[in-house]
Amino acid sequence: MDKFDRKILVALHENGRLSFAELARRVNLSAPAVADRVEKLERSGVISGYRAIINPEKLGYPIQCVIELTVKNLEYYGVVDKLKAMPEIIACDSITGSSGLMIRVAVDSMSTLQEVIARLMQYGDTKTSMVIDQPVPPRIPALREDD
Template sequence: MDRFDRKILAALHENARISFAELARRVNLSAPAVADRVAKLEQSGVVTGYHARIDPNRIGLPIACLIELTVKHLEYYLVIEQIRNTPEVIECASITGTSGLMIRVAVDTMPALQALIARLMQFGDTKTSIIIDTPVPPRMPMLSEDE
């Protein structure tokens, strides 16, 4: 990956809907060269998709939480499947430490959060933290410089 690829990734991360013409202008390459590089980044698995970032608060889900779930080992894959099918879950990571899963959820009311926690408690112990702010929103990982 060279400096052009890094610039392309940064621009796509900022605006995934950018045209190849505008992207070419920003990185100082031709549009066909940019299109070829983007295709290679997609084929190699560096770019895995293009997504709209949705603000849950603006669609009626103002309560965002992180729930740590300590899962009983024998039920881990059953729990993962249940979590995949839980609409309030917007992200889930398997983590090290005493907890097995870190689950990010968005709900509309405190009773809805309480009901969700009650459902999750059947799989193990929970620890819930309400997100009050996101001072560092999702961002692109730092890319290494050319050698």
């Protein structure tokens, strides 16, 4: 990966809807060269998809929280399948430490949150923390200069 690939990744992370012409202008390459580089980044798995960033609050889900769920080892995969079916769960990471899963939830009310926690408690111990702000939004890791 060279400096042009890094510039393309930064630009696409900021706005995944940029045209090849606009990307080319930003990185100082031709549009066909940029298209070729983007295709190579996609094929290699560096770029794994494009998506809109949705604000749950604007959709009527003003309450967001992070729930740590400690699941017994033998039940882990079955629990994960059940979590995938819960629409209130907007993200879930498998983590090390005393908890096995870190779950991000968006709900419309405290009573809905209480229902979600009650459902999760049947799978293991929970610890809930309310999200009050996101001072560091999702971002790409530092891109190393390999050339």
